[in-house]
Amino acid sequence: MPYRRLAGILAATALASLGLSGCATSNVKQELPPAAFVSMQEGPGEEYIIGPLDSLTVFVWRNPELGAKVQVRPDGRITTPLITDMPAVGKTPSMLAEDIRLQLSQYIEDPLVSVIVDGFSGTFSQQIRVVGATGKPASIPYRANMTVLDAMIAVGGLSEYAAGNSARLIRFDKSTGKQAEYKLRLGDLLKKGDSKANVMLSPGDVIIIPESMF
Numbered sequence: 001m002p003y004r005r006l007a008g009i010l011a012a013t014a015l016a017s018l019g020l021s022g023c024a025t026s027n028v029k030q031e032l033p034p035a036a037f038v039s040m041q042e043g044p045g046e047e048y049i050i051g052p053l054d055s056l057t058v059f060v061w062r063n064p065e066l067g068a069k070v071q072v073r074p075d076g077r078i079t080t081p082l083i084t085d086m087p088a089v090g091k092t093p094s095m096l097a098e099d100i101r102l103q104l105s106q107y108i109e110d111p112l113v114s115v116i117v118d119g120f121s122g123t124f125s126q127q128i129r130v131v132g133a134t135g136k137p138a139s140i141p142y143r144a145n146m147t148v149l150d151a152m153i154a155v156g157g158l159s160e161y162a163a164g165n166s167a168r169l170i171r172f173d174k175s176t177g178k179q180a181e182y183k184l185r186l187g188d189l190l191k192k193g194d195s196k197a198n199v200m201l202s203p204g205d206v207i208i209i210p211e212s213m214f
Contacts, residue, residue, distance in 0.1 A: 031183045032169070032199040035147045047092050048117060049126055052076055055119030056088070058100060061112035066104060069118070082107055093117055125172075125204045130155045132209035133162035142203040148184060149198045151207060157190055163212040164190060169199070170206040 050056070052074050060066040068080045076089030083103050088096050093115040104111040120141045121127075127139045128151050135156020143150075148169075158164050164187030171180050182199075186209065189197035 034196040035198050035200040049123050050088050050091055051121045051123040052089055053121045054117055057116040057118055059114045063108060128201055128205050130207045133159040133211045134209050146201045147198050161211045163210050167209045171202060172204055
């Protein structure tokens, strides 16, 4: 084979390799900034949204017979004395209390209503879901200042065959209306104690942990 032809083939092969590597690089997922193992300052999270199967206490001041302890049904509604099938899911406790107050005002004058959440499940948009190669895949109610370390403790850590450093975090970005994907280094976090691998979670995050191929 002539030298010029061989050189041309090698050059074309090199360019193709660069193109492939460029494509691979563009698909690499970004990483989130590290979070401290112990938060130096606790702060409130987003206002709680009532979800299916939450346990609620409805209190009506000076009219205890109109209050009740109820569980939100799977269809997202509750029933209390004088009120049937009130939608509860997707509301904050204060919003639900106001809706109940408006309904009760047809029967009593100026009712004062409070709604207390006794048992928390939350909506899917407020849960942290951990799936794949973990001790016990689960949906966990989000709480303020929650980190990946907290979530992994809740699900029993990684399974024996987990590829922890290949894990991914899926997050819905409300500002753009799009889904974003981030790298997680769960192997470094849980097996090596690398504090830089711990990151903050947001309501609705999904953690996916694949199994190792070896």
